[in-house]
Amino acid sequence: MNHIDEVLLEQIANMHGTPEGAYNIRKDSTLAARANTENIKIETKQDKSGIDVYIRPGTKYEVVHIPVIITQSGIEELVYNDFFIGEDCDVAIIAGCGIHNDGHNRSQHDGVHTFHVGKNSRVRYSEKHYGQGDGDGEKIMNPQTILYLDEGSSVQLDTVQIRGVDSTKRYTKVVVGKNAEAILTERLLTHGAQTAVSEMDVLLDGEGASSRIISRSVAQDQSEQTFYPRMIGNAPSFGHVQCDSILMGSARIRSIPAITANHTEAQLVHEAAIGRIAGDQITKLMTLGLTSEEAEERILSGFLK
Amino acid sequence: MLKLEHVSYQVSEGEQTLSILNDINLVVEDGQLIVITGPNGGGKTTLAKVIMGLVTPTSGSITYNGTDITNLGITERAKLGISYGFQQPPRFKGLRVRDLLELASGEDKLSREKCCLYLTRVGLCADDYVDREVDASLSGGEVKRIEIATILARQSGLMIFDEPEAGIDLWSFSRLIDTFQSIRQQRNNTLLIISHQERIISLADEILLVADGQIQQHGSKDDVFPFILSNTVTGCRFMNERADA
Numbered sequence: 335m336n337h338i339d340e341v342l343l344e345q346i347a348n349m350h351g352t353p354e355g356a357y358n359i360r361k362d363s364t365l366a367a368r369a370n371t372e373n374i375k376i377e378t379k380q381d382k383s384g385i386d387v388y389i390r391p392g393t394k395y396e397v398v399h400i401p402v403i404i405t406q407s408g409i410e411e412l413v414y415n416d417f418f419i420g421e422d423c424d425v426a427i428i429a430g431c432g433i434h435n436d437g438h439n440r441s442q443h444d445g446v447h448t449f450h451v452g453k454n455s456r457v458r459y460s461e462k463h464y465g466q467g468d469g470d471g472e473k474i475m476n477p478q479t480i481l482y483l484d485e486g487s488s489v490q491l492d493t494v495q496i497r498g499v500d501s502t503k504r505y506t507k508v509v510v511g512k513n514a515e516a517i518l519t520e521r522l523l524t525h526g527a528q529t530a531v532s533e534m535d536v537l538l539d540g541e542g543a544s545s546r547i548i549s550r551s552v553a554q555d556q557s558e559q560t561f562y563p564r565m566i567g568n569a570p571s572f573g574h575v576q577c578d579s580i581l582m583g584s585a586r587i588r589s590i591p592a593i594t595a596n597h598t599e600a601q602l603v604h605e606a607a608i609g610r611i612a613g614d615q616i617t618k619l620m621t622l623g624l625t626s627e628e629a630e631e632r633i634l635s636g637f638l639k
Numbered sequence: 640m641l642k643l644e645h646v647s648y649q650v651s652e653g654e655q656t657l658s659i660l661n662d663i664n665l666v667v668e669d670g671q672l673i674v675i676t677g678p679n680g681g682g683k684t685t686l687a688k689v690i691m692g693l694v695t696p697t698s699g700s701i702t703y704n705g706t707d708i709t710n711l712g713i714t715e716r717a718k719l720g721i722s723y724g725f726q727q728p729p730r731f732k733g734l735r736v737r738d739l740l741e742l743a744s745g746e747d748k749l750s751r752e753k754c755c756l757y758l759t760r761v762g763l764c765a766d767d768y769v770d771r772e773v774d775a776s777l778s779g780g781e782v783k784r785i786e787i788a789t790i791l792a793r794q795s796g797l798m799i800f801d802e803p804e805a806g807i808d809l810w811s812f813s814r815l816i817d818t819f820q821s822i823r824q825q826r827n828n829t830l831l832i833i834s835h836q837e838r839i840i841s842l843a844d845e846i847l848l849v850a851d852g853q854i855q856q857h858g859s860k861d862d863v864f865p866f867i868l869s870n871t872v873t874g875c876r877f878m879n880e881r882a883d884a
Binding site: 550578612614615617618619620621622623624625626632633635636637638639 | 691693712713714717718722723725728729731732733734735738739742743745789793
């Protein structure tokens with residue numbers, strides 16, 4: 335690991351050195367390091383690029399790190415990662431992709447992550463995207479996240495992309511089973527001429543299924559964002575979609591939350607708001623001694639926290 | 640010491656010029672509790688905003704502790720020790736009560752005990768509030784009390800409060816009165832409170848009656864308060880003329 339690798343790993347996975355527990359570090363399309371534990375096995379896929387992660391039933395309080403870094407300009411990859419989480423687990427999975435592009439060629443990581451979450455299991459999945467480097471080669475990330483939640487399970491999915499990624503097309507699909515719960519939190523900041531599209535389909539298929547989508551985004555400069563979260567109630571269920579965006583410079587945001595009820599006992603709510611930072615918020619923080627720039631920064635960092 | 644000399648503030652509305660503040664002259668000594676009262680639309684809030692730098696006066700000068708602050712911005716005045724509790728404070732998605740208290744106090748990590756100290760003084764329990772976001776999930780009265788707590792945390796030499804009683808329940812109001820009283824007794828901070836509330840007015844060292852953009856009366860509570868009580872008939876000129884006829 336060189337300094338750039340360490341910076342990227344710290345940014346995307348808060349990693350300092352070798353993590354505890356199971357991990358799989360992918361660097362420039364090859365396996366850089368891997369460790370299994372008694373309960374968590376990581377295997378390389380034989381038919382295509384990617385890994386299978388098997389988590390034994392009853393595994394509690396273990397963490398799996400699976401960061402991906404790209405440091406060579408011009409690498410384009412499509413990776414499939416599948417997670418098989420047994421029943422009665424309580425685990426955290428920390429993913430993320432960091433691209434350092436100093437060259438002129440496009441660097442692109444497209445990851446397809448599929449989760450099978452067993453009965454009564456709890457999973458916290460975090461995925462952070464980060465780009466850096468002085469080259470004019472684009473940094474592109476197009477993640478797909480597919481989750482199948484078995485009865486009584488719960489997933490908390492946190493995705494973060496703050497600066498540095500030129501273009502992203504994100505797709506998330508969650509099938510929520512009986513009495514299962516999915517909480518999806520998405521935080522995004524785009525700047526310059528970056529573009530971001532995020533589509534989500536949450537299917538509340540089981541009786542007592544519930545889900546919340548919380549999206550917070552900031553678009554600066556000339557960047558553009560599109561959100562299309564769709565919540566579909568196919569059973570007695572509860573779903574809530576909340577999209578909040580702050581618009582700056584000459585940026586543009588389209589926010590199109592959609593709720594579809596295919597069952598009379600499905601309760602679905604959506605809220606969407608786009609606006610500038612309110613002037614009275616800046617003024618209030620200035621009366622506490624911050625400059626207007628510091629106040630703006632503090633408001634944005636809190637909003638995206 | 641705060642000193643305003645010949646401060647005026649005018650706004651243009653079409654071809655008309657409206658005088659919101661008209662030749663205000665005022666000296667506030669350190670450690671005093673001054674209540675500014677008067678009819679709605681008389682210029683009280685504008686006067687307070689002029690002191691904080693939220694409104695720039697058209698003419699006149701303001702000095703604070705010997706420094707001419709007339710042309711200073713809000714941030715610079717805040718750093719010199721002036722703070723302002725808004726009548727209708729903003730909400731912040733993503734900023735917690737703790738964050739605002741830390742920003743106000745200037746301490747990176749404010750202990751739970753200190754947060755508790757400031758919040759208790761406005762009738763809030765820290766356990767219930769310190770980690771909550773100051774967003775739409777809080778009632779108007781709760782946001783208002785948090786706003787006042789940020790001013791207490793700031794510990795400024797000059798604390799300005801714009802109608803601190805508005806929207807606050809009776810129990811919290813009683814607690815707030817005790818807090819103002821205690822600050823006054825210690826005499827370390829100057830309080831400038833815009834209020835219509837008799838219990839707050841009764842705490843004052845001095846009362847300023849502001850109406851029609853001017854200081855109509857300025858004096859001790861004992862001198863000014865009886866005058867205010869005997870002059871509370873306001874309203875419609877037409878009705879008053881009919882009554883006189």
